[in-house]
Amino acid sequence: MDIDPDALEVMAGVAGWAAPFLKGDDVPVFGSPEWLALDPCDERRASAVVRAALAWWRMGEPTEDVEARAEQAAQVQAQCAISEAEPWKDLAYAPTQAELRRRRVQSTEGRNDHAGGPVEQW
Numbered sequence: 808m809d810i811d812p813d814a815l816e817v818m819a820g821v822a823g824w825a826a827p828f829l830k831g832d833d834v835p836v837f838g839s840p841e842w843l844a845l846d847p848c849d850e851r852r853a854s855a856v857v858r859a860a861l862a863w864w865r866m867g868e869p870t871e872d873v874e875a876r877a878e879q880a881a882q883v884q885a886q887c888a889i890s891e892a893e894p895w896k897d898l899a900y901a902p903t904q905a906e907l908r909r910r911r912v913q914s915t916e917g918r919n920d921h922a923g924g925p926v927e928q929w
Contacts, residue, residue: 821864824877828857848887856880 834851835841837859845852860876902910 821861821874821877825857825861828854828880830854834858847883848890850884853880853884 828850831851831854834854835845837855842852842855857877857880860880
């Protein structure tokens with residue numbers, strides 16, 4: 808059986824790219840209840856996606872599709888890393904109802920202090 812050298816090169820490239828995602832034994836099957844229960848930033852989630860993509864690719868899917876899905880998985884993992892690194896909770900401040908009431912009272916103080924009578928025009 809002859810194997811296309813270009814296909815071997817693609818296979819080696821995909822295997823090299825995927826290697827970091829294939830570490831670990833406790834990776835649930837992609838789409839399983841265990842996989843769905845994982846945190847979106849859990850590395851095992853990305854690993855399961857890459858493993859499923861590789862299995863699909865071995866069944867004859869075009870290389871471009873597998874590489875695109877693998878790239879998407881890498882992007883999700885990178886986004887998760889960024890989200891975990893930033894103090895998002897500190898940036899997402901919403902005032903309480905009591906704070907909003909206090910601000911409204913402060914903003915209207917002094918507005919109704921006119922004693923009455925005619926007001927002179929400028």
